[in-house]
Amino acid sequence: MTAGEDIAIRRKRLRYRAWHRGTKEMDLILGPFADANIERYGAEELDRLEALMNEEDPPLLKWVMRQEEPPEHVDRVFLEQVIADHQARISK
Template identity: 40%
Template sequence: MDARRRRILYRARHRGTHETDLLVGGFVAERIGAMDDAGLASLEAVLDLPDPDLFDWLTGRRAVPAEAETPLLRAMVDWAQARRGVSRG
């Protein structure tokens, strides 16, 4: 794994709260190997989001606001909710 991917994976697994580390880190660990540069840039933008907001969105406690919604974040939310047995819609 190249240095950029290692750095992103580290950031994903060390966000500050254990629960978010598991959710974000799990998604990133599964997908980072197949991501191109644009995907990595999108992922870095998601990792810049505040931890409490990201946790709430991933767990379905709050809907992702339109200004934060991206295809990558939607995929991450869907992934996290599928792991919890939550269906969207």
């Protein structure tokens, strides 16, 4: 398996995880985000997405909806990209 195949498999796995979170609300936030961005992401961005997706759905949803501040360990720059993507979709 080549590095290109590895990253293709990783993208496919992360896209699946984005659409199958366990809560419909997060599916509808992370699924479209992954669809729109994942193919252009390299290993570093995939790491950032995976770290965010490792968070539990209830607090993650509160962060995306700006109901709570995320803890310090959360990549806020990347989270802001997810939030901006979601807000752009719901404002259409």
